[in-house]
Amino acid sequence: MASKTCFVIAPIGDPGTDTRTESDALLWVINSALDRFGFKVIRVDQIARSSIITNEIVQLIQEADLCISILTDNNPNVFYETGRRHETAKPFIQLIKKGQTLPFDVAGIRTIIYNDIDTRAGAAEAIANIREFVEEFEKSGYGTSGAGVSLASLASTIERIERKLNAMPLAPHAAGVPFGGVGSSVGLEKMFRPKEALIEALMQGNLSEAAALLPSIVQRSGKSEDVLMMAAVLASAGFEVGVNVLWDALGNLDGLKSEFIGQLLGSIVSFYLETDREKEVIDRVHELVEGLIRSRTIGAQELAAMYNQEQRLLYGAGDYEKALSVAEKAIELSPGNSSYLYNCSLIYERLKLPKRAVEFIDRALSVADKEDPDHLRHAVEMYVECDRAADARAAFEKLARIASHQARMLLLNDEVRRVVS
Numbered sequence: 001m002a003s004k005t006c007f008v009i010a011p012i013g014d015p016g017t018d019t020r021t022e023s024d025a026l027l028w029v030i031n032s033a034l035d036r037f038g039f040k041v042i043r044v045d046q047i048a049r050s051s052i053i054t055n056e057i058v059q060l061i062q063e064a065d066l067c068i069s070i071l072t073d074n075n076p077n078v079f080y081e082t083g084r085r086h087e088t089a090k091p092f093i094q095l096i097k098k099g100q101t102l103p104f105d106v107a108g109i110r111t112i113i114y115n116d117i118d119t120r121a122g123a124a125e126a127i128a129n130i131r132e133f134v135e136e137f138e139k140s141g142y143g144t145s146g147a148g149v150s151l152a153s154l155a156s157t158i159e160r161i162e163r164k165l166n167a168m169p170l171a172p173h174a175a176g177v178p179f180g181g182v183g184s185s186v187g188l189e190k191m192f193r194p195k196e197a198l199i200e201a202l203m204q205g206n207l208s209e210a211a212a213l214l215p216s217i218v219q220r221s222g223k224s225e226d227v228l229m230m231a232a233v234l235a236s237a238g239f240e241v242g243v244n245v246l247w248d249a250l251g252n253l254d255g256l257k258s259e260f261i262g263q264l265l266g267s268i269v270s271f272y273l274e275t276d277r278e279k280e281v282i283d284r285v286h287e288l289v290e291g292l293i294r295s296r297t298i299g300a301q302e303l304a305a306m307y308n309q310e311q312r313l314l315y316g317a318g319d320y321e322k323a324l325s326v327a328e329k330a331i332e333l334s335p336g337n338s339s340y341l342y343n344c345s346l347i348y349e350r351l352k353l354p355k356r357a358v359e360f361i362d363r364a365l366s367v368a369d370k371e372d373p374d375h376l377r378h379a380v381e382m383y384v385e386c387d388r389a390a391d392a393r394a395a396f397e398k399l400a401r402i403a404s405h406q407a408r409m410l411l412l413n414d415e416v417r418r419v420v421s
Contacts, residue, residue, distance in 0.1 A: 006034055007064040008043040009082055011075035015374035019073065021403060025117050026095070028405035030068055033130035037138065039066065061085050066137065072097040077237055080207045091137045093130060118404070198230055211239040223249045225260065232267035243271040250288065258302040261292065269309045278317035285310055304333035308340055320350045338368040342375050349382065358382045373403035380410055384419045396420040
């Protein structure tokens, strides 16, 4: 039985993306490396309705015996959560893909460089390197030792970032005016390029600073499309200032294209899923979608996407019956969308109707333009449950070809292993 916890801080990405594929591969590598040390390995998507600001995530960041951070591709959420782990001075390990530059100007922190983890040799090397770090922690203990970083060095890094921002030119009329306005936590003066400052804050992983900058940018620049996209990023990361800007923008829909409204709605839904507040906004989202239907002509694909966002909210709230009725509307408008069919299958699984779940995953696989690892993994599980052994083996073989790490993870399930092996 696992006696220690390792929290993996990693970019997740949408199903089927390169980011998700690599993140899943790294998760398998980490599980393989830590198994001998008695760790339970947890990644954020394994926690219901998780986000960087939920109590459970914060607790894991602060209290897990070990954290492993994947710094590849400069993901802001990863940087934010990694920074919070640094503050604890407890053990952590950083990984980054070969050829990428370490962010945060912390080159002094020991970091594992991995490459070709889809190959046997690359995975074995990464596993060995992780074990080498962990063996050191096993000898010295997991109480307070970090991986070579100190609070003083972190403070120095933040100071360098602040100096860099302060060195940017000020607008002539802005000198002496607090950058974030009265009461702002940013503590910098308004600069000539506030949008660039927010983008830099995001790239540096300082989401709190980016959130503090947003109201000032909205006040100066209005709710242009690029400003709304910045707000959408922050909303998706769980920052209320971002979702408030989006709701305010959707109060006046003039000039906003339906497709763009759908994108903003997706970020709004992500905020409430991330903060475990789905129930408080279900009616509001429904009224927004229905109001759009009454007030303008919306293309079938755009409307289907909006219904899909509404069902995400209902699914997250555990209202599977209503989620199903809305998901069916999306499928009626876009019957060839494999993701909507897959979502419907997930709902039927939650409703404990496996035969219906199988029917929809069958349809999803039949209309898909390309094979999706998440769809195949769900298919294997449903086929096993419904005693369709041959179909389970066929789906598993496809999964093994395109995402061998996910296939290996499936084999941890004794029943799946019995059927497909």
